[in-house]
Amino acid sequence: MTVPIDLVLQIFIIVCAVASIVVKDLLSAAMILGAYSFFMCIMWAQMGAVDVAFTEASVSAGIGTILFVAAVMKTTRRSKD
Amino acid sequence: MIELVIAKYNYWIYVILMMIGFYAMIVKTNLVKKIIGMNIFQTAIILFYISTAYKMGGATLPIMTDAQAHGHEAVLVDGVINPLPHVLMLTAIVVMVATLGVALAIVIHIYRRYNTLNEDEILKVMK
Amino acid sequence: MILEQFPFLVHSAPALIIVIPLMFALLTPVIGLIRREWTFPWMLLALLLATLFSVTALQDVMRNGVIHYRMGNWEPPWGIEYVVDHLNGLMLVLISATALLVAVYGKKSVEQELPGKEVYFRCIFLLQVTGFLGIVITGDAFNLYVFLEIASLAGYALIAIGEDGAPFASFRYIIMGTIGACFYLLAIGYLYIVTGSLNMADLARLLPPLYGSKVVLTAFAFFMVGIAIKMALFPLHVWLPDAYTKAPSAVSALVAPLMTKVSVYVMIRILFGVFAPSFSISVVPAMKILLVAGIVAIFTGAILALAQKDFKRMLCYIIVAEVGYMVGGVGLANTTALRGAVLHIANDVVMTAGLFAVAGIINYKMREHRLDDFKDMFKRMPFTMAAFATIALSIIGVPPTGGFFSKWYLLQGALQEGSWIFVAALLFSSLVNVVLFFRIFEIGYGFHGDHGHSAGGDGGEAVAIREAPLSMLVPLMIAAATIVLLGFYNQALIGKIIQYAVPVL
Numbered sequence: 131m132t133v134p135i136d137l138v139l140q141i142f143i144i145v146c147a148v149a150s151i152v153v154k155d156l157l158s159a160a161m162i163l164g165a166y167s168f169f170m171c172i173m174w175a176q177m178g179a180v181d182v183a184f185t186e187a188s189v190s191a192g193i194g195t196i197l198f199v200a201a202v203m204k205t206t207r208r209s210k211d
Numbered sequence: 212m213i214e215l216v217i218a219k220y221n222y223w224i225y226v227i228l229m230m231i232g233f234y235a236m237i238v239k240t241n242l243v244k245k246i247i248g249m250n251i252f253q254t255a256i257i258l259f260y261i262s263t264a265y266k267m268g269g270a271t272l273p274i275m276t277d278a279q280a281h282g283h284e285a286v287l288v289d290g291v292i293n294p295l296p297h298v299l300m301l302t303a304i305v306v307m308v309a310t311l312g313v314a315l316a317i318v319i320h321i322y323r324r325y326n327t328l329n330e331d332e333i334l335k336v337m338k
Numbered sequence: 339m340i341l342e343q344f345p346f347l348v349h350s351a352p353a354l355i356i357v358i359p360l361m362f363a364l365l366t367p368v369i370g371l372i373r374r375e376w377t378f379p380w381m382l383l384a385l386l387l388a389t390l391f392s393v394t395a396l397q398d399v400m401r402n403g404v405i406h407y408r409m410g411n412w413e414p415p416w417g418i419e420y421v422v423d424h425l426n427g428l429m430l431v432l433i434s435a436t437a438l439l440v441a442v443y444g445k446k447s448v449e450q451e452l453p454g455k456e457v458y459f460r461c462i463f464l465l466q467v468t469g470f471l472g473i474v475i476t477g478d479a480f481n482l483y484v485f486l487e488i489a490s491l492a493g494y495a496l497i498a499i500g501e502d503g504a505p506f507a508s509f510r511y512i513i514m515g516t517i518g519a520c521f522y523l524l525a526i527g528y529l530y531i532v533t534g535s536l537n538m539a540d541l542a543r544l545l546p547p548l549y550g551s552k553v554v555l556t557a558f559a560f561f562m563v564g565i566a567i568k569m570a571l572f573p574l575h576v577w578l579p580d581a582y583t584k585a586p587s588a589v590s591a592l593v594a595p596l597m598t599k600v601s602v603y604v605m606i607r608i609l610f611g612v613f614a615p616s617f618s619i620s621v622v623p624a625m626k627i628l629l630v631a632g633i634v635a636i637f638t639g640a641i642l643a644l645a646q647k648d649f650k651r652m653l654c655y656i657i658v659a660e661v662g663y664m665v666g667g668v669g670l671a672n673t674t675a676l677r678g679a680v681l682h683i684a685n686d687v688v689m690t691a692g693l694f695a696v697a698g699i700i701n702y703k704m705r706e707h708r709l710d711d712f713k714d715m716f717k718r719m720p721f722t723m724a725a726f727a728t729i730a731l732s733i734i735g736v737p738p739t740g741g742f743f744s745k746w747y748l749l750q751g752a753l754q755e756g757s758w759i760f761v762a763a764l765l766f767s768s769l770v771n772v773v774l775f776f777r778i779f780e781i782g783y784g785f786h787g788d789h790g791h792s793a794g795g796d797g798g799e800a801v802a803i804r805e806a807p808l809s810m811l812v813p814l815m816i817a818a819a820t821i822v823l824l825g826f827y828n829q830a831l832i833g834k835i836i837q838y839a840v841p842v843l
Contacts, residue, residue, distance in 0.1 A: 139302050140224045147228055147251050156243050168256055177265045179297045182257070182304070189308050194250070197308075198233055201315040202243065205322040209241040210329050211266040236513055249516055256520055256527070263531050296530070299480055305525065306487045313491055314512050317498050320505040337503055 139173045156209050160198035167191035221262035228255035240330040242321065246314050253307045257300045264293040351395045352407035352420040355430060356472050358387050363464035370457030381460045385441050388471065389434040396427035397665050398833060404611045406477075414477070415535040419842060421477035425680065425839035429474040429603050432687045436595055440691065444588025446807050447698050451586045452499060459496070460530050463592065466492035473600050479526050479612070480536050480605065483519065486568070489600070490515050493593050495587040507580035514577045518567030521560045529612075541612050560623060561608050569661055571599040572635035579654040587698030590650065594657060595690035599683050602664045606680070609668065610841050618671070618840035625671040629757065632666025635659065636763040640770035650697045650707045652774060653690070656733065659767050665759040666760055667748050673753025676840040677832055682744035683803040684831070685732065685824055689741065692729040692817035696722060699806040699814070715782040722806050723782055725818035730775035735768045740824035747832075 146169060150162035167190045174183040216223060232255060235248025266289065273291040318328065325333050347354070362384035370377045374658070375588050399405055405422040408414070439464065448456050469489025476482050488608050498508035530536060530551050533544040550556050563574075570578040609618050618624040639659025646652040660682070667679030691693070699722055704711040716723045732739035745764060752760040805811060824831065 131324060132333075137220065140220070144227060144231070147231050150247055151231070151244055157235065158240070159240055159244065159247055163250060166251070167254070170258070173258070174261055177261055178270070178292045179261045179264065179300070180272065182261060182297050182300050185304050186254075186257075187300050190250075190254070194308055194311055197312055197315050198243075198247075201319055204319050205243070205328055209244060211240055211244070233517075239520070242509060245513060249513065253516070253520060256523055259524070260527050263527065264644065296527075302480075302484055306484070306491075309491055310423055310487070310494075310516055313494050314509065317494070317505045317509050317512070320498065321509065324502075324505070337506070 136173060136176055139169055139176065143169045145172065154209055154211075156202045156205075156207050157199065159209075160195060160202055163198065164191050164195035167194060221265075222259070225255050225259045225262065228252075228258065242318050242328045243315075244328060245330075246311065248317065249313060249314070250307065253303070253310075257303055257307075260300050260303075264296040266292050285327040347391075348394055348398060350407070351391045351398070352405060352422055352475055353409065355388055355391045355395065355434075355475060356420075357466060358391070359384050359464045359468040359471065363461050363468060366461040366464060367457060370461075374457060377457050377460050381441055381464060382438070382465055383404045385434060385438040385467065388439050388467070389431070391473075391474050392430040392434045395422050396431050396835075398422075399424060399711075401425045404595050414537040417559065418478045418481050419537060419539075421539070422475060423839065425603070425606070426474050428680075428835050428839065429600070429683060430471060432684060433467070433470045433474065433600070435591060435595055436687055436691050437463075437470075439816060440588060440592045440695075443591060443695055443698070443810050445809050447587045447702055447810065450702060451588075455499065459499075459588075462492045462495050462513045463588075466496065466592065470596050470600050474603055474724075477538050478536055479529070479538055479541065483523055483526060484521065486604075487519055489521060489597070490568075493597060496589040496593065497581050500585040500589065502584075503580070504584035507577075511577040511581045514567055514574070518564045518574075521564030521567070525557040525560035525564065527716070528553050528560070538607070542614065544616075545612070548613060549617055555622065558613065558617075558624070562605075562624065565601055565605045565608070566631075568597070569605065569665070570598050570658055571631055571661060571665055572638050572658060575658045575661075577633070578658065579651050582654045582657070583648060583650045587694070587701050588753070590706045591691055591694040591698055594653070594694050595687045598657060598661050599664075599687055602661065602668075602683060605665075606668060606840075615671070615841055615843055625669045627669070628665050629669030629760065632662045632664075632669055633759055633763045635665065636767050637662075637664030642765045643774055644770060646709075648708050649700065649711070649778075650694070652709070653693050653697060656693075656771070656774070657690060660690070663745075663748060663764070663767075666763070667751065670748075670751045670755050670757060670760065671843055672751050672754055673840065673842050674747055674754060676843065677836050678744050678747025678751055680836045680839055681740075681747060681828060681832060685740040685744050685821065688817050688821050688824065689729050689732050692814060692821065693733075694772040695810070695814045695817065696726045696729070699810055702806065702810065703804075709778060709781060712778050712782045714784045716779075717784070718803060719805050720803065721811055722814060725814045727779070728818040729821060730771075730778070732825070734771045734775060738822065738825040740821045740828060743825055743828040 143166060146162055146166035150159045150166060153159045153162065167186060171183045171187040171191060174186060229252055232248045232252030236245050236252065237246055239248065270290055270292045273294050322328055325336055327333060362380060366377055366380060369380050390522050395405065399422055407420040409418045448459055452459055466489055469485050469492060472485030473489060474484055476485060486502065494508050497511065499503045529541060532548055533541055535541055535544055545554065567574045582590050636659050639655045639662055643652045643655035646655065664679045664682055667675045700711050701707045728739065732741035735742045735745045749761060749764055
């Protein structure tokens with residue numbers, strides 16, 4: 131039987147979301163958030179929203195991750211919780 | 212009951228994601244983690260809108276190939292997915308990244324002043 | 339007025355009200371690159387044109403009825419439509435006139451508090467005014483979300499450039515404000531699923547058969563909570579004192595009168611425009627909940643305002659109480675109380691703008707805005723304090739200023755409904771306002787000999803008059819004069835505009 135791709139994707143999305151807020155290193159959290167955005171983008175493409183998919187990829191996964199990394203570089207990488 | 216969960220799992224996932232983001236915004240004391248939570252919260256809402264537009268059972272994208280040839284032809288709505296929420300979500304994604312930019316700029320400002328990104332320590336300094 | 343010579347301009351006034359501040363805002367940094375001083379007349383020109391078109395739109399509505407402006411000539415529900423009716427027109431005039439006055443007022447204040455950043459300040463100022471104007475003029479629910487976010491983002495940026503502690507206050511405001519806006523977006527999503535339309539008038543037509551369904555109830559709940567966060571209704575008001583106290587003076591004078599009142603307008607629009615009034619009264623006991631929330635807001639705002647030593651923070655808690663008046667007035671759900679609530683919106687915009695203008699003048703002179711800074715102010719700045727006394731009398735509710743009449747209508751509405759607790763809340767709040775403002779009058783007349791510091795004043799009998807600069811004083815006097823005029827002409831205002839703005843319940 132074919133793998134229900136969207137269910138697998140959604141499990142990955144939840145794992146990424148939980149991981150990005152649990153990890154103590156802020157740079158890793160920003161990277162995992164970028165991975166979360168890319169998984170979201172693939173799910174939009176699977177659901178037929180191709181325009182939303184490439185907007186999310188370029189804007190949220192691309193520029194959003196750049197903004198996060200820039201902010202973490204200018205502040206601090208450590209986080210207490 | 213069980214088919215309620217299985218048939219509409221998209222909506223369950225969106226609620227779980229929204230609550231994860233909400234939890235991060237409220238409970239985490241690091242400011243950047245709060246912003247990450249805000250991002251997850253807003254993308255969950257986008258997931259909600261897109262899943263309302265999707266139709267199972269072989270629905271395709273609304274691309275009309277032979278409209279010019281045959282003129283006005285009725286389109287069977289069951290075969291195409293609804294494109295309006297996609298357009299609304301383009302706006303929502305842009306708003307999300309704009310809010311992200313403003314919030315991160317303010318976080319850099321806060322760090323320069325207080326030298327910490329932990330909300331409890333900032334409140335202690337402000338008292 | 340003069341614009342009637344050009345029927346094309348009158349016809350497209352709803353679009354021009356939004357487009358003009360937006361285009362001028364985007365061109366402001368370009369003008370600032372050429373010559374920095376030109377940005378101030380540029381901003382004034384934008385706001386003057388917006389005010390002119392708003393007044394034209396209101397006159398058109400009063401003469402010809404509701405205006406429907408279709409963007410791009412697309413029929414709703416496929417296109418976005420801008421609807422100007424009496425409630426809208428009143429809010430448009432209030433917003434653009436207040437923005438114009440605050441822009442004139444803010445010139446000296448911004449030069450002192452934010453040196454070197456005036457060009458960007460004026461650009462974001464115009465963007466925020468665009469956002470506010472867009473919220474009130476649009477007739478499409480999703481378009482309202484877009485303008486709500488434009489106004490909120492500009493507000494976050496403007497508040498963050500204030501004094502020490504302002505970025506953190508703005509960050510907390512971002513977290514809470516984003517939750518509010520996202521709840522509003524969720525509510526629109528739920529309504530769109532069941533009706534298939536985003537236009538407010540269309541939703542009002544399509545929703546009544548669906549009132550029993552859980553989706554509509556969920557959407558209503560999300561609407562109310564989201565708007566309550568934006569409105570600073572107790573207990574979701576915690577972002578307001580810090581954010582408005584630490585913002586720069588010109589920003590407080592713009593955002594404080596407008597943001598919460600525009601959110602009250604959105605609530606009135608949803609409760610009576612999208613959902614029928616019978617929904618909020620009989621299907622869901624929303625009116626009772628709003629009444630209780632309003633009463634609690636009035637009590638907590640009044641009590642917390644008594645405890646403050648900082649003048650601006652005290653004003654912020656007075657805002658929380660005023661929002662309680664309006665929400666309680668809507669919650670009473672009868673015609674007199676609704677008219678009182680809308681009249682109170684008009685009065686409160688003018689009063690709050692005036693009070694924050696006074697706070698800004700005190701900040702300009704004394705570099706701080708505590709209550710002790712008012713010492714000997716009546717001798718040193720007689721005109722400022724005369725205007726302040728007028729506005730204070732209006733907040734207390736003394737005739738013939740406008741505040742008395744809106745409280746009068748709210749009291750009448752409460753008595754008709756038999757809601758004695760609301761009457762008690764109104765009277766308690768008026769008494770607390772008496773204590774608050776007469777305390778300032780005492781300090782201002784110098785009855786307390788050993789309080790505070792007197793920077794710049796001679797210790798002897800004759801204290802020199804050092805008035806505020808004219809560009810800061812004239813908008814304040816205009817605000818004080820307007821509040822007295824609103825009191826004198828409140829019958830005309832209710833009879834010609836407000837009576838048609840609210841439904842008869």
